[in-house]
Amino acid sequence: MKPDIKICGLKTPEAVERAVAQGATHLGFIFFPKSPRNVAPEVAAELADPVRGKAKIVAVTVDADDDELDDIVHLLKPDVLQMHGHETPERILHVRALYGLPVMKAFSVREASDLDRVDAFIGVADRFLFDAKAPAGSELPGGNGVSFDWEIMASLDDSVDYMLSGGLNKDNVGLALASTRASGIDVSSGVESAPGVKDLHMIDAFFDAIADAGSPRA
Numbered sequence: 001m002k003p004d005i006k007i008c009g010l011k012t013p014e015a016v017e018r019a020v021a022q023g024a025t026h027l028g029f030i031f032f033p034k035s036p037r038n039v040a041p042e043v044a045a046e047l048a049d050p051v052r053g054k055a056k057i058v059a060v061t062v063d064a065d066d067d068e069l070d071d072i073v074h075l076l077k078p079d080v081l082q083m084h085g086h087e088t089p090e091r092i093l094h095v096r097a098l099y100g101l102p103v104m105k106a107f108s109v110r111e112a113s114d115l116d117r118v119d120a121f122i123g124v125a126d127r128f129l130f131d132a133k134a135p136a137g138s139e140l141p142g143g144n145g146v147s148f149d150w151e152i153m154a155s156l157d158d159s160v161d162y163m164l165s166g167g168l169n170k171d172n173v174g175l176a177l178a179s180t181r182a183s184g185i186d187v188s189s190g191v192e193s194a195p196g197v198k199d200l201h202m203i204d205a206f207f208d209a210i211a212d213a214g215s216p217r218a
């Protein structure tokens with residue numbers, strides 16, 4: 001089965017076009033002011049509009065309140081809300097009911113016990129995303145370009161549909177797909193030449209690596 005491929009932290013039309021041309025199934029826009037990938041909802045909408053329907057538009061938020069989500073949802077009109085903070089199951093149920101949009105809940109993983117929190121979100125979140133825990137001193141909950149031990153994912157309940165992220169790049173994405181049952185992968189720093197600067201050749205190389213690993217493009 002082809003994995004979903006999410007290119008996250010897009011800020012330019014060129015990178016959006018290249019991701020879609022290469023077969024990205026999901027395009028992520030970051031709404032977190034401390035991130036070098038942060039964009040205003042109006043800017044994200046301009047970037048997303050030309051490719052709407054070709055890939056799912058994902059709004060990445062971190063502990064956003066209703067006012068912030070209202071702006072993002074009304075201006076960007078995302079297909080999916082990614083919640084990458086400390087959102088509770090109750091908060092996710094509230095957001096799903098408010099907007100009628102699927103929610104992908106992100107979890108930070110360093111050790112097996114980090115998966116203990118997942119159970120409370122089964123039947124609540126529409127999809128799960130497992131990312132590495134932020135390194136000490138980082139102000140970002142994601143987008144740090146660090147991986148975690150993927151063997152931990154073997155202990156996850158089989159019913160949980162998830163995307164894998166954290167430090168993926170052209171050199172390790174094949175192994176990531178082969179060694180987990182992730183139905184999708186998510187990359188940000190691994191296709192950047194500098195924080196927040198997507199590199200079109202690195203996007204190409206990432207998709208080439210997925211194809212070489214035996215997972216054809218979407």
Ligand SMILES: O=C(O)c1ccccc1N[C@@H]1O[C@H](COP(=O)(O)O)[C@@H](O)[C@H]1O
Pocket residue numbers: 008009028030032035036037060061062084129131140141142143144145146165166167168186187188189190
């Ligand atoms: O990318 C960011 O800056 C970011 C900021 C706040 C929350 C999430 C963010 N990105 C997410 O981080 C992972 C992967 O990042 P990387 O490939 O290790 O750089 C991915 O889930 C992004 O959606």
